[in-house]
Amino acid sequence: MEETIKTFPQHTCSWLKGKLTLYKNQDFWNVREFHEGGIMAQQSFEARPSDVFVCSAPKTGTVWLKALAFAIITREKYDESTSPLLTTMPHECIPLLEKDLEQIEENHKNSCFPLVATHLPYNSLPESILSSNCKIVYIYRNIKDVIVSHYHFLREANKLPLEDAPFEEAFDEFYEGVSWYGPYWDHILGYWKASLERPEIILFLKYEDMKKDPTGNVKKLAEFIGFPFTYEEEKAGVIENIIKLCSFEKLSNLEVNKSGKHRAEDVNVAENRIYFRKAKDGDWKNYFTDEMIEKIDKLIDEKLGATGLVLK
Numbered sequence: 001m002e003e004t005i006k007t008f009p010q011h012t013c014s015w016l017k018g019k020l021t022l023y024k025n026q027d028f029w030n031v032r033e034f035h036e037g038g039i040m041a042q043q044s045f046e047a048r049p050s051d052v053f054v055c056s057a058p059k060t061g062t063v064w065l066k067a068l069a070f071a072i073i074t075r076e077k078y079d080e081s082t083s084p085l086l087t088t089m090p091h092e093c094i095p096l097l098e099k100d101l102e103q104i105e106e107n108h109k110n111s112c113f114p115l116v117a118t119h120l121p122y123n124s125l126p127e128s129i130l131s132s133n134c135k136i137v138y139i140y141r142n143i144k145d146v147i148v149s150h151y152h153f154l155r156e157a158n159k160l161p162l163e164d165a166p167f168e169e170a171f172d173e174f175y176e177g178v179s180w181y182g183p184y185w186d187h188i189l190g191y192w193k194a195s196l197e198r199p200e201i202i203l204f205l206k207y208e209d210m211k212k213d214p215t216g217n218v219k220k221l222a223e224f225i226g227f228p229f230t231y232e233e234e235k236a237g238v239i240e241n242i243i244k245l246c247s248f249e250k251l252s253n254l255e256v257n258k259s260g261k262h263r264a265e266d267v268n269v270a271e272n273r274i275y276f277r278k279a280k281d282g283d284w285k286n287y288f289t290d291e292m293i294e295k296i297d298k299l300i301d302e303k304l305g306a307t308g309l310v311l312k
Contacts, residue, residue, distance in 0.1 A: 054115060057119060086131075121190050
């Protein structure tokens with residue numbers, strides 16, 4: 001498979017000083033390792049009807065959504081003082097389809113744990129997911145903040161200081177559709193179209209809306225994935241406790257997320273702290289020029305204007 005992937009169109013990110021090469025397959029860009037994992041999942045993964053897939057493009061609120069989903073389904077086993085989220089990074093709590101296939105299959109054999117995460121575009125999901133009635137939860141976010149978050153994550157993951165990684169070049173690359181699991185607008189469009197066709201199967205969430213009304217959206221999420229809160233739980237403050245446990249303020253200040261490393265067994269490991277940068281809306285205003293704003297707004301109008309989604 002490695003030799004096959006080498007035949008895919010390639011792009012080496014100049015603003016990262018050649019430290020990252022992306023390959024294009026099935027109309028999206030990715031690193032070699034995750035293309036391999038995605039293809040393996042397409043070939044062999046069998047979804048269960050009880051599975052719940054937490055889906056997103058990178059840097060769109062994935063960590064938060066994973067933490068909330070995990071806290072919701074494990075709340076009878078753990079509370080806000082005993083949750084694994086206190087000692088384990090959210091990415092480690094839910095296996096990734098294109099990376100942790102063996103663990104997911106082991107979960108299928110030995111437990112009823114339903115959560116599986118993926119960044120794969122909708123049309124690249126294994127057929128067993130597309131043809132089943134298992135639930136899919138998708139989160140999206142303002143594209144300008146995604147670009148800034150994407151920039152800082154890859155810069156820090158590749159240990160480059162700001163002065164050595166021009167934001168302008170990173171912007172141009174993202175604008176051209178060359179990004180991790182990108183183009184981002186195609187990623188959104190695939191799940192959005194599917195959510196219109198199968199609203200009972202796919203829940204479409206907006207990061208900014210979740211921040212404005214966390215209680216309403218957490219209740220919606222819990223009900224959709226089959227773990228609704230009881231009246232007694234609501235009265236006892238269980239929802240508020242989950243929101244607090246999964247908040248950026250709480251998670252980013254935990255020792256595991258300040259000093260730990262994600263996938264410590266891998267050669268190319270990322271420090272957990274780089275997954276917790278700001279979580280603020282509108283940070284893009286500190287980076288975008290007027291020309292960038294005009295270009296990206298026009299692009300989003302062209303690509304996603306018909307959807308009615310607000311992404312700028």
